[in-house]
Amino acid sequence: MNTIRVAAAAAPFDRDIEAGIGRIAVLISAARADGVALLVLPEAALGGYLTDLGGEAPPPPALPVDGPEITRLVELAGEMVVVAGFCEADGEKMYNSAVAVGAGRVLAVHRKVHQPLQEDATYTAGSEFVAFDSPVGRMGMMICYDKAFPEAARALALDGAEIVACISAWPASATEAAPDLADDRWTRRFDLFDRARALENQVFVVSSNQSGEFGSLRFVCSAKIVDPGGDVVATTGVVEGVAVADIDVKASLEAARRSMGHLRDRRPHAYGLATV
Numbered sequence: 001m002n003t004i005r006v007a008a009a010a011a012p013f014d015r016d017i018e019a020g021i022g023r024i025a026v027l028i029s030a031a032r033a034d035g036v037a038l039l040v041l042p043e044a045a046l047g048g049y050l051t052d053l054g055g056e057a058p059p060p061p062a063l064p065v066d067g068p069e070i071t072r073l074v075e076l077a078g079e080m081v082v083v084a085g086f087c088e089a090d091g092e093k094m095y096n097s098a099v100a101v102g103a104g105r106v107l108a109v110h111r112k113v114h115q116p117l118q119e120d121a122t123y124t125a126g127s128e129f130v131a132f133d134s135p136v137g138r139m140g141m142m143i144c145y146d147k148a149f150p151e152a153a154r155a156l157a158l159d160g161a162e163i164v165a166c167i168s169a170w171p172a173s174a175t176e177a178a179p180d181l182a183d184d185r186w187t188r189r190f191d192l193f194d195r196a197r198a199l200e201n202q203v204f205v206v207s208s209n210q211s212g213e214f215g216s217l218r219f220v221c222s223a224k225i226v227d228p229g230g231d232v233v234a235t236t237g238v239v240e241g242v243a244v245a246d247i248d249v250k251a252s253l254e255a256a257r258r259s260m261g262h263l264r265d266r267r268p269h270a271y272g273l274a275t276v
Helices: 015-031 066-079 145-149 152-156 184-202 249-257
Strands: 004-011 038-040 081-088 094-101 104-109 132-134 137-143 163-167 203-206 225-227 232-234 241-247
Touching: 004 015, 004 104, 004 225, 015 038, 015 066, 015 081, 015 203, 015 241, 038 163, 066 081, 066 094, 066 104, 066 225, 081 104, 081 137, 081 163, 081 241, 094 132, 094 137, 094 163, 104 132, 104 137, 104 241, 137 152, 145 163, 145 184, 145 249, 163 184, 184 203, 184 225, 184 232, 203 249, 232 241
Parallel strands: 004 038, 038 081, 137 163, 163 203
Antiparallel strands: 004 241, 081 094, 094 104, 132 137, 203 225, 225 232
């Protein structure tokens, strides 16, 4: 067996970048002590998310990929692979981005493609889903609403991703709020999307989320690891925490794909508009 330990965090982050880096340092230190090889932190872990989705929320601080904050994340991660969200500055544009770091460098950056509600009033949309090689294997990244679109995870799987890190700042329902987050319809959707994307592509999904409240948003937590059969092997539930699981990527993917290989058995010519 070639087992690695992976972790997904449900944790709160706000506009205080220094405090956020401090929280990240604590999470990385605890993960390292526990033998974690991959730690997935939430969307907007550096600088916080939007306080509401009405299109008028002040933007978070925009950070360049080569700036001191990402450099600090690289230093904190060391040999561990760490994925975290931030507002990326690129010239006059801002992107809702995820960065993967490890082995002393930036491994990859993903810019959120799908923007819900009025998020596009703040961020420019990304344009692609590309897998990348990492010390824990071939990976892909998605951000929050990206997971609602089957094509996103499928593009990553077709590019060879075996582990998909999906970072989120996924809130509870604003119109039909449930007293218990476990009963919230947006919690159910969050969990269903994670399981569906893992199962249909027969990959691991390591899903993080913000926790607590920020502005008008109340986050559902529910960080988890989902195996290639769509089964949740570890979860925080609807509370702050870290979900941890030991996974054998090669063996699990081979077992899931042995008889019914979803990627192998595709028939793209039959899908018509679905391929456009």
